[in-house]
Amino acid sequence: MGQTFSEKVLGAKARKTVKAGEIVTVSPDYILTHDNSAAIIQEFRKLEIERVKCAEKIVIVLDHVVPASSEKYAQNHKDIREFVREQGIPHFFDVHHGICHQVFAENGFALPGKLILGADSHTTSYGALGAFSAGIGRSEAASVWATDGIWLKVPETIRIEMNGKFPAMVSAKDVILKIIGDEGADRANYKAVEFAGPAAKNLSLASRLVMANMAAEMGAKNGYFAPDEKTISWLEGRTQGEFDVVVSDSDADYGAILNYDLATIEPQVACPHTVDNVRPVSEVQGTPFHQAIIGTCTNGRIEDLRVAAKIMKGKKIHPGVRVLVIPASRREYIQALQEGELETLVSAGCLVLNPGCGPCLGAHQGILAPGEVAISTANRNFRGRMGSRDSAIYLASPATVAASALEGKIADPRKYE
Template sequence: MHAVEKIIARAAGKNELRTGEIINCKVDLAGINDLYLQTLRSFYEMGGKKVHDPQKVVMFLDHYAPASTIMQADNQKQFREFCRAQGIELLMDINEGVCHQILADKGLVCPGMLVVVTDSHTTTHGAFGAFSTGVGATDLAIVLMTGQLWFRVPEVIRIHLEGRLGQGVYAKDVILKVIGALGADYGVYRAVEFTGPLLARLSVSERMVLCNMTTEMGAKTAYIQPDEVTLDFLQGKARQKYAVVATDPGYLYAQEHTFDITSLNPQVAAPHSVDNVHDIAEYLGKPVHQAFLGTCTGGRVDDLAVAARILKGRHVSSRTRFVVVPASKGVLLEAMARGYIQTLVEAGATLVTPSCAACLGTHQGILAPGETCITASSRNFPGRMGHASAEIFVASPASVAAAAMEGIIADPAKYL
């Protein structure tokens, strides 16, 4: 059995299962985001009265943090009231940041857990060896009512990563290359596991990028086998005891792909699809109106660090604006302590409250018609960050910082 199957089997109280089988699983942690008041509506529509296990529920007020319309404010008010009434103590209010980074910062996700959040990028927590997937509002309401949810046991695809990262090349470039090669629907209904010698050289932060972006190839969940890097990260942070499971020798993957990234250059996903991936060299010199650094994909301490390194003693181009959104309160505090925020603000960056901000076109940093944005976030669908005629280039935090400084798409390697 694969480790992912073992996690599902444990949650379903079974010893064995078949690929494709539909089974009910107990959910170890369920997260709700402030976009989805429908979750509470569906809970009451189904006759829900008391949440099955309030200790296993986290409420995130992250997408509208802080509220910018009366309706957003009223939705958040209803969520706060729900948490108080139901005894949900893990209310992450508008000061905390983006759901996935909060879960990591607070050690809420451990290896072997089964996690669902009403956010598609919940695949991020495969970086900790969890089975973690995004669900809709009504699915989450079912978890609130019953503590369980149905799952189809997925096939597992293996992506084997060899080689070393070159100058100016990061995990974001690696996963963009993979998505470009395999396509936006390659992973639909399936789990994606990353293996290979590159992983030992990647921090937890970079592993989270790989797993986070598997959503953009349609994956149900991502998985990286926990190792010393994972366990060191969780040391003193994990909120509960956990047992690491491992894939049995000889497990047969549905598909296997090997990528040697030694000669990989910085990548961009050009408009308007995340699998429209090219070497950044093809777009050098393209003017950008906004550079956006943040989100559950690209707003961690490592990301702010590389941006600060590029912009130290330099200035954001007068032709562009640089919107910086630390992914969480924890990230903001650490980045302040290390001086990165000081450097970026002095260089001309616009600092935004830890939140999802303009990533999904709702908040803080929205694009005007015809503008071009380079972003460290995950998506470049038409209209994703504002007007449908805006063009979005998805790239690494280093490439975003280099573009902020030059006002055009630029190769970050020369600044590193």
């Protein structure tokens, strides 16, 4: 019996042959933290260890509340900058770079075959580039800074075979929402999810990032796309170092294999208050809302802004709603400036925020009042996530959110084809 990608990467790190279910102690290639670095520094200090073990493995991106919205956040950022200087951490990205997952990927840290840990649940994103990447908590991040080691259970793998081509105005967000809706929020708990099949090869890297990012919403430890020529050419000029492409054996032992035909998928909407409460747009269209969000680490890349701009070109958003646009990073922002998408969106009445997490986790920039409803391209719609516990969030693709913004109620984007 062959091995899965996850068994191979963790086995190589543990220097032995491993099978799903085994526990290994390994040393990561990179460890990502963000604004939570302030709290992680506090934990690290408790250990009374003077220096981090491998400063060059630490990547810190300030993105969750940027620029600081209060004195408390400002102090956190200041503490982090001082720690970065004190410890000589070379990979530090201050408030102007963008969302950690996009910044991490576009700066070439997310590489095939690498083992990446991040103190953020959406660390699963880097599987889009063929890395093994999993989320951890604060204590563990402090512990990895100090010891360069962590225990991990080798996950069983669910393989998702994708065939067919998307209909117009249907995208990666719709298929991942459909999968989560069908399979449930805990389907991949403790497991790896491998996105495969002919249709996986057709997906852009941005689309792969959407799906690997949202693998976290099925509970996955990591998501994965086998690197191909698209991956290698995307990485050209960005990589931080050498890498080895690692792929599952053809006779690998999968826990389950699921099949999806992209041609049959219609736009999907995750309804309040769980990501697996998914319905086709036809069943929820007409639902009124107050705020729309196009952006975040899930859908804030140029291909997302392009589709939104295409739908809104020459039109105005509905006067009853407000629309926030948040490019995922400064690079995506610049490209959207150069290509004109931002001009189109601002002309339509959208408000463009600086690259960052924005209101996604309810900390600042567009908090919801009691009774308010949002539709967002983000990855989570839990009760109270974007503000009041009496607010509600729908999740959808950039196309669906853009179409909805024009109509002031949830709308099917296919009519804007």
